[in-house]
Amino acid sequence: MPESSARSRDAVSGSSDVLSSSNRGRRKRARAADDVTGPSLLGFVQVDVRSLDAAAVRAPKYEEPLECGQVSKRRDERLTTYDATNLRRLRGVNAGAGADLNQGFGTFRDRDRREIYPAPVHVIFGAIEASGQTKVLEDVDVITWRGNMSKLLTTAWNVSEAWTMEAELVNNRTIVLNVKETEEGLRKALTRDGRDERMCYWGYAFEEAACSEKPFEEPVDCMECFCCVVKTKMGDLNVLMAGEVDCFEGDAELANYVELKTSRVMNDERQVKRFEKEKLLKWWAQSFALGVRRIMVGFRDDHxxxxxxxxxxxLKLPGYVVKHANSWTPKDALRCASAVLTKLKELLADEPSGTRVRVEYEPKKAKHRVNFIRDDSIPDFLPADARAKLMNDGSWRERGPQPTARPTSASEPPRDAPAPELSETASAMSIRARTEGRTNRIEYIRSLGPAALLYMQGKDPRRTLRGRVDDDTMGGIGIDPSIWIQQKANYTGIDAQTSPQMMNYDHKAAPASSAKSSGARRASSSGVGDAHDRASTENSDRENSQN
Known part of the structure; x- marks a missing residue:
């Protein structure tokens, strides 16, 4: 191997040592005997795209997540139940349009922003026990909240936001990641002015406006929420992950869950480019990781x-950024997350049992470098009964709340129903597909790949494709890179007849090939307000960064 290539590979891994099994054993005993009095750097990994390329890190396959647990969280934790009680139904694709997101701000019940550990892992284990699916713990490699996974997926393009999480390798097999707030994040949360607090509230208010039959009659409480637990696989790593879900449309199952977001309307190409390269990356990471297929956005004005x-x-979000140079891609995002988790497991395997580390990213000190720091002061964040289960103890020491049976509609197929088969080919489907504006969608449908095709047929790709999501269905290809800019004109309201998937897109500036393949209806809309400053657009709307 050329010397330059070797150096690149060592930089990615953070170490050039290749330890034999005997050396690892001696190292473990030596570490156990040491009296470590302070934090120490175990290693690091470079996660920029260039370093990943130099190390020949391949993009892992990511399986379609499958739901295996539910949690309805309450402000009073004693009232938390492991069911879908708090899962809300979306009132429609136009729900929340025209809403004043300032309603209810005076009675808003926020969470304690001084909380260092806002999302304890015991909830994940409680949901798994209540669902009766503890078997998933037998071969799980990573247990985490979705917020941690989102951070890993976006780090290769993160040049400003620090993050941290805590980790322990249990039984030399399972990495458990704990959510932790950074000091910088706590400081910002505690020093927000009235405008920042109001803009943070707007995200919660949009959920209320879009889902409640009688919006704002009761105080909005961000601690009352629904979370689902999913199992998936990233490369060779079996992942168990929990995350907050805003609502659903149709039957109450993962395939119909919807994420709700708010964002300021855009008036020029600079704002559009930043929106597509930065905000869409975060939205994609959050929804893709958990298997949420749709995101409903409420575009708001400055008021x-x-x-x-x-x-x-x-799955289409990556297609909007392919026209930008050095833009994010799903493949590189998965390579980044995989590189961090693989290196973390490798380092912890050499440490004594019970070693806990901080996984830190501080771009202001070193961009694209993730550090692994051994710190004996990290408290034990894993419940004793959960640890016993991961250690193959075979039984839970304490029984948590029992699951509440969820009513199943008569039209909903049983969970163990046989996998549906493809009833028609892509060509046959495209012939009968509804055309919009006399534009045929044959090439568009063919380009989406098998999972998206099944989804458009109303079928579940998880059942037919056995959960495998290939490169094409991850959005690696360019799909309809539409322009989001609104025109300077008087706003006349929302056209209810417009296709909900493509409503309010303006294709005037889109490439001809994109307009031809999309078959989307044109809908006129207007810009509202003046250009916003950078700080406000960064922190204006709520992001589910922890859950």
Whole structure:
């Protein structure tokens, strides 16, 4: 191997040592005998795209997540139940349009922003026990909240936001990641002014406006939420992950869950480019990791009024940024997350049992470098009964709340129903597909790949494709890179007849090939307000960064 290539590979891994099994054993005993009095750097990994390329890190396959647990969280934790009680139904694709997001701000019940550990892992284990699916713990490699996974997926393009998480390798097999707030994040949360607090509230208010039959009659409480637990696989790593879900449309199952987001309306190409390269990356990472297929966006003005809503498909989001140089891609995002988790497991395997580390990323000190720091002061964040289960103890020491049976509609197929088969080919489907504006969608449908095709047929790709999501269905290809800019004109309201997936897109500036393949209806809309400053657009709307 050339010397330069070797150096690149060593930089990615953070170490050039290749330890034999005997050396590892001696190292473990030596570490156990040491009296470690302070934090120490175990290693690091470079996660920029260039370093990943130099190390020949391949993009892992990511399986379609399958739901295996549910949690309805309450402000009073004693009232938390492991069911879908708190799962809300979306009132429609236009729900929340025209809403004043300032309503209810005076009675808003926020969470304690001083909390260092806002998302304890015991909830994940409680949901798994209540669902009767503890078998998934037998071969799980990573247990985490979705917020941690989102951070890993976006780090290769993160040049400003620090993050941290805590980790322990249990039984030399399972990495458990604990959510932790950074000091910088706590400081910002505790020093927000009235404008920042109001803009943070707008995200919760949009959920209320879009899902409640009688919005704002009761105080909005961000601690009352629904979370689902999913199992998936990233490369060779079996992942168990929990995350907050805003609502559903149709039957109450993962395939119909919808994420709700708010964002300021855009007026020029600079704002559009930043929106597509930065905000869409975060939205994609959050929804893709958990298997949420759709995102409904409430585009608001500077005064907190929703001027339009728009439904986006998670798998199509990467297609909007392919026209930008050095933009994010799903493959590189998965390579980044895989590189961090693989290196973390490798380092912890050489440490004594019970070693806990901080996984830190501080871009202001070193961009794209993730550090692994051994710190004996990290408290034990894993419940004793959960640890016993991961250690193959075979039984839970304490029984948690029992699951509440969820009513199943008569039209909902049983969970163990046989996998549906493809009833028609892509060509046959495209012939009968509804055309929009006399534009045929044959090439568009063919380009989406098998999972998206099944989804458009109303079928579940998880059952037919056995959960495998290939490169094409991850959105690696360019799909309809539409322009989001609104025109300077008087806003006249939302056209209810417009296709919800493509409503309010303006294709005037889109490439001809994109306009031809999309078959989307044109809908006129207007810009509201003046250009916003950078700081406000960064922190204006709520992000589910922890859950």
């Amino acid at each position: 907190g009024r929703v001027v339009k809503t728009q439904m986006l498909e998670t």
